[in-house]
Amino acid sequence: MAIRRLQREREREPRPRHFSGMASYVTFSTVTPVAITGNNSGGYALSAFTRRCVAPSPNAGRRMFRTSVMAKASTEKAAKKAMEYRKLGDSELNISEITMGTMTFGEQNTEKESHEMLSYAVEHGINCIDTAEAYPVPMKKETQGKTDLYISSWLKSQSRDKFVLATKLCGYSERTAYLRENAEVTRVDAVNIKESVEKSLKRLGTDYIDLLQIHWPDRYVPLFGDNYYDTSKWRASVPFVEQLRAFQDLINEGKVRYIGVSNETSYGVMEFVHTAKLEGLPKIVSIQNGYSLLARIRFEVDLVEVCHPKNCNVGLLAYSPLGGGSLSGKYLVTDLEATKNARLNLFPGFMERYKGSLAKEATIQYIEVAKKHGLTPVELALGFVRDRPFVTSTIIGATSLEQLKEDIDAYLVTEGPLSPEVIADIEAVFRRYKDPSFF
Numbered sequence: 001m002a003i004r005r006l007q008r009e010r011e012r013e014p015r016p017r018h019f020s021g022m023a024s025y026v027t028f029s030t031v032t033p034v035a036i037t038g039n040n041s042g043g044y045a046l047s048a049f050t051r052r053c054v055a056p057s058p059n060a061g062r063r064m065f066r067t068s069v070m071a072k073a074s075t076e077k078a079a080k081k082a083m084e085y086r087k088l089g090d091s092e093l094n095i096s097e098i099t100m101g102t103m104t105f106g107e108q109n110t111e112k113e114s115h116e117m118l119s120y121a122v123e124h125g126i127n128c129i130d131t132a133e134a135y136p137v138p139m140k141k142e143t144q145g146k147t148d149l150y151i152s153s154w155l156k157s158q159s160r161d162k163f164v165l166a167t168k169l170c171g172y173s174e175r176t177a178y179l180r181e182n183a184e185v186t187r188v189d190a191v192n193i194k195e196s197v198e199k200s201l202k203r204l205g206t207d208y209i210d211l212l213q214i215h216w217p218d219r220y221v222p223l224f225g226d227n228y229y230d231t232s233k234w235r236a237s238v239p240f241v242e243q244l245r246a247f248q249d250l251i252n253e254g255k256v257r258y259i260g261v262s263n264e265t266s267y268g269v270m271e272f273v274h275t276a277k278l279e280g281l282p283k284i285v286s287i288q289n290g291y292s293l294l295a296r297i298r299f300e301v302d303l304v305e306v307c308h309p310k311n312c313n314v315g316l317l318a319y320s321p322l323g324g325g326s327l328s329g330k331y332l333v334t335d336l337e338a339t340k341n342a343r344l345n346l347f348p349g350f351m352e353r354y355k356g357s358l359a360k361e362a363t364i365q366y367i368e369v370a371k372k373h374g375l376t377p378v379e380l381a382l383g384f385v386r387d388r389p390f391v392t393s394t395i396i397g398a399t400s401l402e403q404l405k406e407d408i409d410a411y412l413v414t415e416g417p418l419s420p421e422v423i424a425d426i427e428a429v430f431r432r433y434k435d436p437s438f439f
Helices: 002-011 060-075 111-123 146-155 190-204 240-252 266-279 297-307 357-372 377-386 401-412 420-433
Strands: 024-035 042-054 085-087 094-096 098-101 128-130 164-169 209-214 256-262 284-290 315-319 391-396
Touching: 094 098, 094 391, 098 111, 098 401, 111 146, 111 401, 146 190, 164 190, 190 209, 190 240, 209 240, 209 284, 240 256, 240 266, 256 266, 266 284, 266 297, 284 297, 297 315, 357 377, 357 420, 377 391, 377 401, 377 420, 391 401
Parallel strands: 098 128, 098 391, 128 164, 164 209, 209 256, 256 284, 284 315, 315 391
Antiparallel strands: 024 042, 085 094
16 A cells, blocks of 8 residues: 555656756655564665755766656565575685675775775675776776775774685786786786785785686787687787696685686686696686676677586676666766766776667667666666576676665566566567677
């Protein structure tokens, strides 16, 4: 009865006005946690709409699309499900279905904001935090390491053993030489690995890392939008066995528990797994690759087979599930002032592949699918990744508490899995556009 009464009240509310270059009044629905008797689960109760003045921000685009479907969607989301936890590959790590991404900490987010988001994430069941020695992004010497320092200051008030702390060491790069002492290039050899881990432990204020990942390979591979393997770029690289032996030493010292890879190919995964088996060395337990409605093919074509539990059993930590935020629809807003501080506008050239005309066309079509089924664009995009059987955990990044709440709600409040009708409409768009961010 309360929900129906609230729905009638909403129908009498003035329609929300969209953002222009000036502050606007926007109508929002809110949900507040409540206790549900009879079990240990929490719930969400709907509260009346409120109106407040909101200045243009990077979230403006999200709000514009979100408010158009909130009236219907919010009445259907009265219950909150529990966070799911899954074993990561062959490890003993049980991680939450959402991993907290932190690459904006120290660049777009202050220490206070970072702490607020970390605390909110933990309060809602997230137990895995992902960082990297090169963070924040865009990577530069002046800010390098701030992300770890912000995490460290927050961890001082927490129980370290309650969290899975994952970090990444840089692969081959001449542009990140500032990370090492007296080096001209970063590599994935024993010296670089040891130096990286020692510095990460110091910044993070901990004596062990739960999951150490190679951020990108030591060998040449097409990365970050490159769509083919250029044979002329092949170069000699650190042998897989040498990399694994260095990791073995750190595991023996108790400084690292498990290892994984990132931005890796099926060839790389197979070589790491085969070498570990042949030499009796540590096996990789995870792969952190980009995966979203706009970037599916690279993982679905053959890495799904390689990583399958009955084959190599390597768990996927999917990053950029919103395509750098583009799938929220915020970069489709015509008022550039409202999104001038959004990541892809703030840093020209960063994740430029998601701003191409074909990617925008596909995004518009996915947003139409979301509207058709009473979902927000974020709910559709994150729901799609959430429901893939080969995804162990999805890495969620945010630049505001509001964004983080919306992202987490897409898992804990929005009903799942997506219906066959929704999936059919998604596949219809996919058949037309494939992976538009790579072409």
